[in-house]
Amino acid sequence: MTTLFTSYRLGSLSLPNRMVMAPMTRVRAAAGGLATPSMASYYAQRATAGLIVTEGVQPSPVGQSNPGTPGLHTDEQTASWRTVTDAVHTNGGRIFAQIMHGGRVSHADTTGLQPVGPSPVPAVGAVFTPAGPQPAPVPRALSTAEVPEQALSYAGAARRAVEAGFDGVELHGANGYLISQFLSSNANVRTDRYGGSVSGRIRFAVEAVSATADAVGAERTGIRLSPGGTFWGVQESEVADLYTALLAELAPLGLAYVHVEATADEETLLRLRRAWPGTLVMNPVVPMGPKQTGRSEADHWLGLGADLISFGRGFLANPDLVERLRTGLPISPVDETTYYQGGDAGYLTYPAYQHTA
Template structure:
């Protein structure tokens, strides 16, 4: 029987266990989208994970969603990430950069630019800005001729990520951001080759993946997906057909992995497991939902055929999560007030388990 603590081959990497640290936005970057020394400490503390996936990293200024997030589109940003990846590697870890283009989930007060999206349809809810939450603005619909440039931005950021020392990249195709917007049936109202039927709505995702594979290789490329999640008002029709079609197209690339969030019915996700011939990471609970992933949920999904299990919030307060899961130690609670407040408190201040005599 497969366990969380078995070794596993992922692309060109040999993972010591099947526990993945999920990407989590923590808005601790310095001005200019630069990674910081505290970020190096944060990720190094968690290097016992089989794989770390970084917080979302914008591939361009127009792709930035939240203030305080890091980028991978300037030489200075690349240089700032090298101490982070070095720290993870020195501590025995492996790290992929999550490339996240926010699309319509952004604001001019954050970037100085009008957000772009597949169609001129605003996200549902308020977006974060330097002055606080504001209603999501109506994005500018991309011209057909502009869409390939946005797809290539993932690949250009991936090339910079490898230059910065990352072991690979994960394209953020989930949670209502740009790739997810193109997959959508209500954020994407296009009538060209990128909108309408399923075969057209998956085109942007496939082109972004193809460009990234061409840039850094399939073994260094993964993608995260959230079937039917509904984040930021994104709706998807024909969810099983949509994602089966997408995975069928992606299967020809021999990617490092697909990372699925448990945002659809279990039957749908199990069907996607059967349809996907490669490595599958499952995040067994809904991101920011009422339940955190735990050992029971992890074992359940390993039994259903997942190759690796990602944990998000549990890694915030438990830098030694792998050891706690291995030995059955208590999982420390997280201080939600410190998720996005900045500074080192609630970021690099959580200790490993303290044994008492």
């Protein structure tokens, strides 16, 4: 019988359990988008996860969404990540970098550049900037000739990730960021080959994933998706058909995995499970929603055919989450006020469970 604690083979990696630490923005990078010693400690503390997926890492200057986030587009950034990957591997872990292009979810006050997107349609809500939240700006629509360059930026960052010692990469294709914007039917109102029909709207995602797989190997490449999600105001028409078509294009590549968020009804998600022949990582609850993934949600999706289960806030507040779930120990709550405040408080200060006599 498969449980959370059954081992799993993911490409060349042997995972000791089926628990994935989900990517979570923590805005603790140093100036210049550099990874820090505190980030190395943070990820190393959680190395008992079957697989760690990092916070979103920008692949280019214009791809940066939030202040204080790390990058993988300069030599200095690449070198800084080596401390992180070495720390995780020394503690026996495995780690993928999540490559995240913010697209329209950005601001010139953060990057010095006008955000770009598939169309000149702003995100819904306020974006983070060094001066605090500000209304999302109107992005500059990428020309047809410019779109491939943005797709290739994921591959360039992936090459740097492997150079920095990561075991692989996950493309952030979810939650209203650039790939998700192209999949959207309201953020993407293009009339060229990257818009309109389902085949047009999936084209950017397929090109970004294909380029990355070519660059570092398909077995080192995954993608995260949020079918039907409405983050940052995106909407998607024909959700089931859209994602079935996307998975059909990705299936021949032999990717490491597809990471799906529970942003659609279970019937739709099961249809996607049937459409995807490879490894499925399931995030059983909506990210940042009222409920956290627990043992019951994990077991439910393992029973429905998921191969791996991702946990976000549980790993944030419980560096020893694997052992706590294995032995039924209490799960510590997360302090939401420390999510993005910087510093080590609420970052390195969550302890492993303290047994008392």
